[in-house]
Amino acid sequence: MVAKELLGKFLVRRVGKKTIVGMITEVEAYVGPDDKASHASRGKTPRTKVMFGRAGYWYVYLVYGMHHCLNIVTEKESYPAAILIRSVHSVSGPGRVSKYFHIDKKLSERSSSRASGLWIEDRGVRDVKIKSGKRIGVDYAGRWKHKPWRLTLEQHRDKKNHPIV
DNA sequence: GGAGTGATGACA
DNA sequence: GTCATCACTCCA
Numbered sequence: 001m002v003a004k005e006l007l008g009k010f011l012v013r014r015v016g017k018k019t020i021v022g023m024i025t026e027v028e029a030y031v032g033p034d035d036k037a038s039h040a041s042r043g044k045t046p047r048t049k050v051m052f053g054r055a056g057y058w059y060v061y062l063v064y065g066m067h068h069c070l071n072i073v074t075e076k077e078s079y080p081a082a083i084l085i086r087s088v089h090s091v092s093g094p095g096r097v098s099k100y101f102h103i104d105k106k107l108s109e110r111s112s113s114r115a116s117g118l119w120i121e122d123r124g125v126r127d128v129k130i131k132s133g134k135r136i137g138v139d140y141a142g143r144w145k146h147k148p149w150r151l152t153l154e155q156h157r158d159k160k161n162h163p164i165v
Numbered sequence: 166g167g168a169g170t171g172a173t174g175a176c177a
Numbered sequence: 178g179t180c181a182t183c184a185c186t187c188c189a
Contacts, residue, residue: 028184037184047173065170068186084184095185105172132176143186 002055003029004073007153010124011088013101014117015142020101022088023125028135029149031081037141039068040080051080058118060108060123062097067095068104072112072120085134086150127163129155 004025013020030038030051039048039061050059051073059071059082075081084094091100094125103118110116132148139145157163 030184034186042174045174061184062172063183064169064185065172065183067170069184071184086184093185134178140183 001002001029002132003149004128005026006072006120007130007151008128010121010123010158011101012121013103013154014114015102019098021096022091022100023123023153024085024087025122025153026085026087026092027151028075028084029081029151030084030127031075034144035082035130035141035147036144037138037147038080038082040082044080046118048080050084052078053117055065056112058107058110058112058116060091060103060105062105063095068098069094070098070101070103078087086093087152123154123157127155127157128153130158 006027010021010023027053037039040051044052050057054077056075059073061070062068064107067078070086071082071084073082083098086094088097107118131152131154133150135150155163
């Protein structure tokens, strides 16, 4: 799954002359039309249609009237799936990540690229140790709430081969 | 544990 | 048009 590949990658934001960077440390996968935890399980709607599109596009939405959540669309066209970026190194929680990177829903349906001002870079982090667990905040999702689709980066090695927690 | 907050989607 | 719900965060 693509979710694993995101851990240890860097999220890069360009806004004005400022660049904000952080390593992705926690993600959650929302996969397929039947995943009751996924917004896509209610079918294609104006908000979620981007999840049914091509991979590599941002899906950003507002929850609880105040927090934005950042997701990247994965999988093939017409098969809805996205990865929620829950944490970046030293920034915990999807709402706080969006605040830190100045992300709001204007970025939704943009592609992950320099042109959009928000993209992902591989900066050579390797030997990642990944832990999986249940997703957060999806108790309503019946049997889907048990899926171990939340992945956290436990440990990795930097460019000089030093372990980092 | 509980409030804040407003877009979204379902239904009429 | 109404209404309930919500992939969260903060404070007690």
